[in-house]
Amino acid sequence: MHGEPASIVVSRRVGKGRRAIALDRPVERGAELAVPRSDLAELEDGTYYVSDLVGLVVREEGGDALGTVNDVLPAPANDALELDTGLLLPLVGECVLEIDLESRTLLVARGFRGDG
Numbered sequence: 001m002h003g004e005p006a007s008i009v010v011s012r013r014v015g016k017g018r019r020a021i022a023l024d025r026p027v028e029r030g031a032e033l034a035v036p037r038s039d040l041a042e043l044e045d046g047t048y049y050v051s052d053l054v055g056l057v058v059r060e061e062g063g064d065a066l067g068t069v070n071d072v073l074p075a076p077a078n079d080a081l082e083l084d085t086g087l088l089l090p091l092v093g094e095c096v097l098e099i100d101l102e103s104r105t106l107l108v109a110r111g112f113r114g115d116g
Helices: none
Strands: 008-015 018-023 057-060 065-073 080-083 088-090 096-100 105-108
Touching: none
Parallel strands: 057 105
Antiparallel strands: 008 018, 057 065, 065 080, 080 088, 096 105
């Protein structure tokens, strides 16, 4: 049933800010759900959807390219940027200095890649 519309009939918090939903029809567990961008809520300045960050080129202060954002992984203390190089970077202000969606880049502070 790929690409067939479904409606959310129940939505509730289940812990750590996550949501559980029930749809108006059966859907295979693990199926990818998509929402049109136009239906998403407007975000406050300085907040982003994961889809905004995936694909951004990550540069360290000074210009070294570290890789491209593959995903944002939830973690107990803070979320982490997973790069295509395998590097994980904390998604915190001390690490992420600038996100520029127009130029598709993300600038991070030195000292977070773990190589000293």
